[in-house]
Amino acid sequence: MSRRTAPVAELVERAREGDSRSVARLISLVEDESPLLREVMAALAPHAGQAHIVGITGSPGVGKSTSTSALVSAYRATGKRVGVLAVDPSSPFSGGALLGDRVRMQDHATDAGVFIRSMASRGHLGGLAWTTPQALRVLDAAGFDVVLVETVGVGQSEVEIAGMADTTLVLLAPGMGDGIQAAKAGILEVGDIYVVNKADRDGAQNVTRDLRAMLALAEREPDDWRPPILKTVASRNEGVDEVVAAIEDRLVWMRGSGVLADRRRSRARDEIEAIAMTALRSRFAHLHGDARLDVLAAKVATGATDPYAAADELIAAL
Amino acid sequence: MSRRTAPVAELVERAREGDSRSVARLISLVEDESPLLREVMAALAPHAGQAHIVGITGSPGVGKSTSTSALVSAYRATGKRVGVLAVDPSSPFSGGALLGDRVRMQDHATDAGVFIRSMASRGHLGGLAWTTPQALRVLDAAGFDVVLVETVGVGQSEVEIAGMADTTLVLLAPGMGDGIQAAKAGILEVGDIYVVNKADRDGAQNVTRDLRAMLALAEREPDDWRPPILKTVASRNEGVDEVVAAIEDRLVWMRGSGVLADRRRSRARDEIEAIAMTALRSRFAHLHGDARLDVLAAKVATGATDPYAAADELIAAL
Structure with missing residues (x-):
């Protein structure tokens, strides 16, 4: 309780000025289901709707943390502020072992333009579906240009995250039977951009080909977004700038088509x-x-x- | 619509007389969120609370379908009627590939004392948490002595299923890194009976030892149920009678301790x-x-x- 010295309005102001501790404090108020939450949300509201929310999902082992870290670096090189929210919905008991590759993420630990947070899985009020949007509101209002939401690929949670993001990146990698896994988890219905990571390994070509064949089966209207398939070797930063470019293309398309406004209204409704x-x-x-x-x-x-x-x-x- | 010839009361009566088609029809009314659902539930209510609901969970590959099938055979040998509900909550899109080992389950296809049903994952009204209890009400009221609820082991769903069952069986198998998986998924907090299947394989001893060590860490009151650890080779029916005996022991204990009535009230509340x-x-x-x-x-x-x-x-x- 003694930590709750700064009033909410001041915390929001400081967060908007780039003070990471204030951002962290606001997210803690969300996670702890603080009585101040209503006040926090009211204070954040006028600053809403600026960040591009990008979901990143994929089966364990495809290189989500490495890719997220590489994307952060690429965005920072363009001067943008980046928030990262890592959500592990698979365990209702422990905080989860997402961002296992934390060491990599620590490259960004001293960068004031980057904010990284792991979120516990399920709070009392309904978990992922409830806390994640509130935490995204904090990062959005705090003025981050891009917010990356990383989640482990376990069916339902992917779909939930996709529902919360403006743009969803689906990561795959060769040698994991991902084609089948992807189909099973419904991944193919949520991706806006597909990234075949570890593209230097045997089988990358097959994954790309299978993916292309499956995407070709999807029914799309002429004006619909056509999900691109990109290749990366995230551990060597290869192809990462192209992913950033695709994310930006998608944002431009969403703005022009009205899809961005639609999605945001639909999320607000939820x-x-x-x-x-x-x-x-x-x-x-x-x-x-x-x-x-x-x-x-x-x-x-x-x-x-x-x-x-x-x-x-x-x-x-x- | 033309199939809806029999009125609800008649369907319930026939189901209680052992007519599988009527049972199937009632579960379809649940799955389809039929307007008749209220009427169905009212007709089932007086017959509630007789079946022992047994959840069966575990990671893919531990042998859930084989074990379920072996348990059905063992129960049938004692003359009991057995219902099986297979729930796949991992995919919100497709009906799911649970009971992949359907061929095995077909041993029971012509046995009127056995009813087997796969359930689609998530309905419109909230999925697993909503349809499964209603389907269990159907099987309970239809007079099955035991209802086995099989689900794939993916974190949250396990805990949900455990919340719906009187008794939860957690299956493990050697050679799958199950110790770690189990801990991660919170499996150890939901099991009432642990079964190490494929016990003839290398590493079964290690799984048992690790499991025993982890269970020893759990805080239990002197009167609490102590989850037994059993070994099976379900494909050869080895150790299966012992599992049935443990399930029956558990039922006796639950009745005596008042836990059964508590759990059922708590489920009704949910x-x-x-x-x-x-x-x-x-x-x-x-x-x-x-x-x-x-x-x-x-x-x-x-x-x-x-x-x-x-x-x-x-x-x-x-």
Whole structure:
């Protein structure tokens, strides 16, 4: 509590001036589900909508951390401020081992134009779907030009992250059966840009070819974005500038087509809904304190009523 | 629609008499989020709470399908009716490739005392957390003595399944780095019974030893259930009767300790809450039709308001 010296408005101002500690503090308020959260979000709102949110996903081992780090360097070379949010939704218990390649990321540790944060997986209020957008609001309002959201590739979370990003990068690498993995995880339906990393290895050509064949099957309107397939060797920074260029192309296209504004409205809708649902859930919890939910649950457990009739009663009690 | 000839009460009665087609039809009504769902649940309620719900989880390759099939055979040898629900929560797009070893499961295809069903991953109303308990209600009320819920081991879903089961079996196998995987996925916090399958292979001893060491670290009260560690070679039916015996021991313990009743009340609470939240979400969707949510989303996207203030407005409009 003693750390909470600076008022919210001051924290936001400092964050916008590039003070990493203030950015970190604001994200902690999000993660801790602080009572100040409403105040934080109100203070951030006027500064919203400037950052390009770029999701980075792919199976373990494709080189996500290395690629993220290389992208950070490439963006920094152009003078842009970059935020990195690493989200590990696979474990509800531990903070997760994402950015395992932290050593690499430490190249950027002393750069004030870079902010890096790992996020614990699931908070009390609903996890990934709830905390990540709020943390993205912090980084957006803090004035980062680009925010990279890195996540481990496990089905559902990829799709969630894609829903939160303006642009989603899907990473693949040769020799991992990625073609099949990609199809299974629905990766092919969320990628805006595909990157075949470790392109110097055997099989890179096959991965590219399979990917191209699968993407060719997707139905697209003439005006739709056509996801490019790029090759990198991120560990040697090869091809990384081309990825940055593709991300920028995509941003220009999104602005021109209206897709950017659409996506952002749609995300705001999801966020509002999630917050409203959380608020209602917390009212249920208070009813729970009244033991009303407990009584209903006992009736359902013994078959005296069914869950739908019980839910009706619960809603009526709101 | 023409298939919906039998009224709900009749379907439930036939299902209870062992008619597999009626059971299948009732689960389809759940999966399709049929308008008849409320009626179905009301008709099932009086028959609730008889089945032992057993979750089966583990990483891909440990032999879940083989073990499930072997357990079905072992239960059938004792004359019990067995339901199997295979849930693949990893893909939000396709129905999933669980029970890949379907051929094995077909041993039971002609046995009227066995009902097997794969479930699509995520429905519109919130997926696994929503459809699985309803499907379990069908199988429970249909009079199956045991219901095995098989799921792929991917972090969050394991924990969800464990929350829905009375007893959770965690399967491991040598040679898969399972010790680490298990710890990462939080498997060790959800298992009631541990099964080291493929116990004839090199390394089975190590898996067992590591598992024992990790379980020894868990804090348990003197009265708590102590998860046993069993060894099987499911493909040869070795050790499977011992697993069935452990599951039965667990059921006796749960009944005696009151844990069974507690868990069932707690699950009913979750279910009621999920249904109530879904009902409220659908009201939001109708507000959405009113364009109110769209207007709020546009305001949030442009920074004119923040998501919390917007959520307040939305709730006020309910």
